[in-house]
Amino acid sequence: MARRKRIYEGKAKVLYEGPEPGTLVQYFKDDAYAFDRKGTITGKGVLNNRISEYLMIRLADIGIPTHLVRRLNMREQLVREVEIIPLTISVNNVAAGELAGRFSIPEGTPLPRSIVEYYWKNDEYSDPMVSEEHITAFGWAAPQDIDDMLALALRINDYFTGLFFGARLKLIDFKLEFGRNYDENGEMRIIVADEISPDTCRLWDSETDEKLDKDRFRRDLDKVAEGYQEVARRLGVLPTSGPGDVAEPTTIQ
Ligand SMILES: Nc1ncnc2c1ncn2[C@@H]1O[C@H](COP(=O)(O)OP(=O)(O)OP(=O)(O)O)[C@@H](O)[C@H]1O
Ligand SMILES: [Mg+2]
16 A cells, blocks of 8 residues: 555544545545544444445436545545535434433434524534534635525535435434535535445334434444445445455554
8 A cells, every 4th residue: 555645533434645636535444433432433434435435326317526536445535625614514304312312302303394504614613503604604615505405404404305215214313524525627616525324324123213324323222334234235235255354554644
């Protein structure tokens, strides 16, 4: 494996310098964090790489731009480098997790309409929820950018709700990250970045409501890796050929 420069190591992924300017290699790790607990979910990185690739290709099918260029191997994908907008946009269809707790709504209650929320990506301050006012006042995004992200998030929600239902999964909620991407003429467009996977979506079996996402890890349930496998299997992207995994590449500082 070629030596290359590590740009950033996060909790779930590592970003390396890509082969061409304006590209990055995104490496998916098996690490998982929940609250203050760290763990390893064997094979998660391999599965999230496939699942996120699949879902971003489906977005491209309907004309939604994403950072994905192509998957490179079991754990890595080539992506377009973006200026990350420091926000997480969450879309909730059914009350679950923190939202259910905050409003004392029993988990599993369908929401009368999808609720979109913005959070400032800042680990030190535990990603506080922010309004459009904060976003524009602090210069994280312009009003037009917010409109674009909201419209994209709602379109993605409609499309994925149907897509997952076809795979016997309920899309309870999910979060997105967006980034600014510039073309040769310096034109800016907002594209979907980061990952879309059972780490970033709540997915329940459509008949039994069994959780098949990162909540199995957060709540210390059994069969955590199996949840990720089941999502991959139902989407038709479960790797069939054993581990065949790649080691994390050597890094030069
Ligand atoms: N196309 C891209 N270009 C630049 N940065 C990206 C791109 N896609 C994702 N990122 C950033 O790469 C990092 C991925 O790592 P990971 O998700 O493991 O981080 P994390 O520990 O969750 O921290 P963070 O709170 O920043 O997401 C994130 O900071 C994400 O915002
Ligand atoms: Mg992240």
